[in-house]
Amino acid sequence: MSTTFALIDCNNFFVSCERLFRPDLATRPVVVLSSNDGCVIARSNEAKALDIPMGAPVFKYRQIFRDNAVVIFSANFELYGDISTRIARLLTRVTPQIEIYSVDESFLDLSQLNIPDYGSWGRQISQRVLSEVGIPVSIGIAASKTLAKLASERAKRDPRLAGALDLTTTPVEQRQRIFQDIPIQDVWGIGWRLAPKLKAVGIQTALQLSQMSPQLAKQLVGIHGRQLVSELNGLSCYPLEPTHKPRQSIMRGRTFGEDTTDPLVIEAAIASLTARACLQLRRANLLAGNVVVSLSTNRHKPGYNHQSSYVTLPMPGADTGLITAELQRHVAGMFNPRAAYHRANVLFYNLISPATLQTDLFGTLSVADSDHSQRRLQAFDAINQRHGAGIIRYAAEDLSRAWQPKHDLRSPRYTTNWQELPTAQVS
DNA sequence: TCTGGGGTCCTAGGACCC
C-alpha cells in the first residue's frame, strides 16, 4: 500500500514566536538563547546570513551581535509551548492522523485523504497556519518521513515554492538531481559521528546513500541504515507514531547560574528538579520505579568529572517528599567537596501506571501510594494550580537560590500569564 | 569569566537460567 506523509516544519520557530508580538523585528537579525543565556538555539534568516551557527556560544559572538545590532532573547519556553499547541490544534482539524514530532514539527498521514494536488494543498495549509496562528511554516510531502523531511528543508530554502514541496509526483531524474545537492549530514538520522564514517567509504550525498547496498548501510550505520536507504527510495519504514505514546522517561536538569562547591546549593537544586519531575509524573498519572541522579563539573574545564547514582525506589512512586529524601541520601554519598559543580540532572525511568502496580509480599501498597500520601499530593497540587506554581513547596528547595539559571532577556509570557499580557494603546 | 535541555532507540557485555 502506498503511503503519503506531510511534514509541517515551523521556520525559525522560537524567533517567529518572538516576532509574533514584536512585528518591529520582522527584518532585524534575531537570536534566541538557551538557558543561562549560554548559546544560540534559534536564529532568524538575517542572523543565519551573519554566519551565526546553531549552538554558537554567546561569549564568542558578542562582537558580531554588537556590530550588527542583533536582537537577543532569552528562551521563553512557556510562550513557545503555547504557540506550538495552537498549531497542533489547527493541524488536528485538518486530519486526526497526526504525529506531533517536536515543539515545531508535525507529521500528517495523508494516505487516506482525497487530495488531488498535494502541492497546492501544502501551500494552502502553509497560508492557513500563517494567517490563523501567525507562524511561517514549510511543508514537505512524500512517500516516506525521511523524504518529507528533505522536501520541507528544500521548501524552506527556496522561496519560489511558496512554502510547500510535493515529491510524490517528481520524476526520478529530477529527484536524483535534488538528492545530489544534499550533503549526507543533512539526511535525517545521520549525525556528526556517522557522517564522517560514511564519507570515509565515499558516501557524500543523499543520492549516494540512496544507492548504497542495504547490507553495507546496516553494517556501517546499524539497523537504522538499512531503513534509511529504503526510506530514501520511497519505501516507508517509519510509520506515523501515535501522539499519546506513553513516556519512557522524564528528565529534569539544569546548568547552574554559577559553578558551586556548596552542598546546600546542590541539595536545593536536586530538590527543585525532583519536584518538577514528580509533578510531571503525577500529571501524566505515572509512577517511577528508578531514578538516575547525576552531578557534573564543567565539561569545558580541565578535570571534567561526571558522577551518577542509580537509585531503585523502595516502591514505584511520584511523591516529591519521599523521592527527594531518597535522592538526597545518594547525593550526599556522591558529593565531592573539592569539585566545582556545574550541572545536576534527575532522570526518572521504568515508569508505570498506578493500575499495574503490584502489591508487595504482604498484599499492602507501600506508603508511597497510601491514601495519606495521595491526599497530601492532591492538596499540594491543587493549591499550586489555584494560586500559582511553587506557591507551596518543600523547604529543601529554598536552601539556596544560587543555582538558578539566568534569563535576563526573556520576553513577556504574552499568552499564558495575566500579568504579562501585551498592552495596546488607542489614541 | 562565558558553551542548553529533554527525549528515543540500539547495542554490547555480563549475569543468570535451562
Next chain:
DNA sequence: TCTGGGGTCCTAGGACCC
C-alpha cells in the same frame, strides 16, 4: 569436573533527534 548453545534481563554507553 568439564562441556555447549540459546534465551532473557540488566546496565552502561553511544548515537540520533529537535
